[in-house]
Amino acid sequence: MIRPDRVALLADVQIDIAAPPSAWRHNDGRPLAETEQQLVLGATIGEMRAAINYGELAIARYREHAAAIERAELLAAPYVAVLGPEAGVAEVLAAMPPGPERDEFARLAETIAFADLEDPSKDHPDDGTSGNGR
Numbered sequence: 001m002i003r004p005d006r007v008a009l010l011a012d013v014q015i016d017i018a019a020p021p022s023a024w025r026h027n028d029g030r031p032l033a034e035t036e037q038q039l040v041l042g043a044t045i046g047e048m049r050a051a052i053n054y055g056e057l058a059i060a061r062y063r064e065h066a067a068a069i070e071r072a073e074l075l076a077a078p079y080v081a082v083l084g085p086e087a088g089v090a091e092v093l094a095a096m097p098p099g100p101e102r103d104e105f106a107r108l109a110e111t112i113a114f115a116d117l118e119d120p121s122k123d124h125p126d127d128g129t130s131g132n133g134r
Contacts, residue, residue: 002050006043010051011058013040065112072108075101089113 013032014025021037032040043051079095080087087095089109096102 002044002046006039006047007050007054009036009039010043010048011054015040068108068111072105072112075105075108 012027013036014027016023021032021041024032024037024040026032076087076089076092079092083091083095093102093106093109096105
């Protein structure tokens with residue numbers, strides 16, 4: 001049985017197998033509490049594999065996100081050169097003529113920002129605040 005709390009903890013731990021568990025740290029640098037050390041030591045091979053899979057998926061997602069940002073920067077570059085480096089996404093979109101590059105830039109910007117630029121009421125649909133101005 002895979003225990004999600006163990007997988008989450010394993011995904012957030014820097015383990016140095018040459019060091020004692022008291023030296024292990026969370027990814028943000030906090031030391032593991034004794035109870036967390038025991039949870040890590042009691043994790044199954046399946047839970048360790050699940051944490052590795054989670055990490056691999058997170059890395060892939062970050063790479064996709066970085067590629068989207070790089071492509072959006074490339075598409076926006078001619079407009080930012082005219083508008084200035086402080087130009088926001090909405091300003092760049094307004095300056096771009098209709099067409100496939102503008103459509104791609106809008107899609108990339110929405111992916112990067114996790115927002116619907118054309119219809120803000122669709123932003124963050126799971127947080128219970130969409131469409132009410134919060």
